[in-house]
Amino acid sequence: MVTEQVNRSKAELSYDWIWERINDGTFVPGYRLVLGQIARELDVSAVPVREAIRMLEAEGLVTFVRNVGAQVALIKEAEYLHTMQTLAVVEGVATSLSIPFITAVDIARARTVNAEMIACLEHFDPPRFTQLNLEFHSVLFEHCPNPHILNLVHRGWNRMKVLRDSTFSFIPGRARESVNEHEALLRLIESGSDDVEIELAARAHRTATLDAFLAHQIHTKGPPA
Helix, strand or coil, X not given: CHHHHHHXXXXXXXXXXXXXXXXXXXXXXXXXXXXXXXXXXXXCCHHHHHHHHHHHHHCCCEEEECCCEEEECCCCHHHHHHHHHXXXXXXXXXXXHHHHHCCHHHHHHHHHHHXXXXXXXXXXXXXXXXXXXXXXXXXXXXXXXXXXXXXXHHHHHHHHHHCCCCHHHHCHHHHHHXXXXXXXXXXXXXXXXXXXXXXXHHHHHXXXXXXXXXXXXXXXXXXXX
């Protein structure tokens, strides 16, 4: 009975430790939870860690993937799909409507953020990269004069936070493509390209991330039956 109580306490400790790191973004979607590594970190055996992971699995925060093991649950595919599709449309429009108000200072700021994102690629930090990604796009859409559209953009990004999105964590190759597309988008704005062309480019940038996510899901799970 005493042993059970001790094991239960260690399992709860392990649960709290893992849960906090999932919640704060340290363990991003797709992050592999290695029992032995976590056990060593907490100075416990693998038994309470395994129990903690089962508890997290029951809550939908952890999944078991064939030939991979336990990992932080990926985003729910349907919810991610709908959110990204909506965000692609409204953010594209917001970016287009912002064009007359974007200054050279704004462009320079966006390039500085994009340079930080490129620097992140060397020692890849998905949560930081995702945060910088929002900072970059905020420079381009926050000037939108239509408050209703801007509100929809904010709601879309906030929804992504709830989904614990960091697509780049399990599709790191998409990160390199993303920063290249950022620079291309800035060049379109600088060159005075048509608003519609810029809107479509911003939309395509967002849907490219969605396409990468869906391709990854198919690769992981296999094609639908």
